[in-house]
Amino acid sequence: MFEFAADVDPPYYAVIFTSLRRREESDAYEQMAARMLGLAAKQPGYLGVESVRDPSRLGITVSYWKDLASIKAWKAHADHLVAQELGRSRWYEAFRVRICRVESERSMSAIAPTEP
Amino acid sequence: MFEFAADVDPPYYAVIFTSLRRREESDAYEQMAARMLGLAAKQPGYLGVESVRDPSRLGITVSYWKDLASIKAWKAHADHLVAQELGRSRWYEAFRVRICRVESERSMSAIAPTEP
Numbered sequence: 001m002f003e004f005a006a007d008v009d010p011p012y013y014a015v016i017f018t019s020l021r022r023r024e025e026s027d028a029y030e031q032m033a034a035r036m037l038g039l040a041a042k043q044p045g046y047l048g049v050e051s052v053r054d055p056s057r058l059g060i061t062v063s064y065w066k067d068l069a070s071i072k073a074w075k076a077h078a079d080h081l082v083a084q085e086l087g088r089s090r091w092y093e094a095f096r097v098r099i100c101r102v103e104s105e106r107s108m109s110a111i112a113p114t115e116p
Numbered sequence: 117m118f119e120f121a122a123d124v125d126p127p128y129y130a131v132i133f134t135s136l137r138r139r140e141e142s143d144a145y146e147q148m149a150a151r152m153l154g155l156a157a158k159q160p161g162y163l164g165v166e167s168v169r170d171p172s173r174l175g176i177t178v179s180y181w182k183d184l185a186s187i188k189a190w191k192a193h194a195d196h197l198v199a200q201e202l203g204r205s206r207w208y209e210a211f212r213v214r215i216c217r218v219e220s221e222r223s224m225s226a227i228a229p230t231e232p
Contacts, residue, residue: 014216102214
């Protein structure tokens with residue numbers, strides 16, 4: 001069952017990462033992306049992530065953080081720096097990263113689906 | 117060719133709409149979603165949209181706006197209110213809407229793809 005990230009009250013911070021993958025398929029990319037999500041989840045101030053990529057290779061990943069200092073520390077993490085360089089040189093045709101302050105939110109809650 | 121939305125300098129505003137579609141397919145949904153994107157694009161303060169939905173029915177749509185007043189006016193637009201009600205009653209299993217202030221950004225620019 002899907003669960004929204006960042007179950008805390010605003011204000012908190014969001015990093016919106018919009019990216020267009022290159023055309024080549026790559027197991028190495030999938031492995032690195034999964035590893036980075038796992039590593040991000042261990043960082044101080046991490047509040048969760050929501051991530052979608054469609055068959056046209058366009059993706060939006062939003063990670064949520066307690067404060068700007070947490071975002072800055074994760075950006076400078078050694079393993080993440082390696083991934084960022086690979087992203088530029090090998091995996092992405094284009095991307096944009098936006099750092100945002102979440103000021104308010106509203107929801108319609110997930111209902112447990114009747115099928116798995 | 118994909119183009120990122122909101123080609124202005126921060127600060128500006130983002131509405132992150134994360135949603136889980138219900139299982140049923142619906143042409144009516146696709147039509148309404150396309151109509152709402154078209155209508156949003158005509159509103160004062162609109163700066164663009166980036167939207168992705170994957171085969172698991174999870175979607176992230178981020179619309180960008182000049183200021184909070186623009187977001188508030190679009191939320192209260194009569195046709196949009198109808199769409200919001202249909203979203204709650206018929207199309208979405210769950211969603212979360214977050215209103216954010218974009219404070220900074222960085223990019224790797226899109227390069228024209230060699231294939232269409």
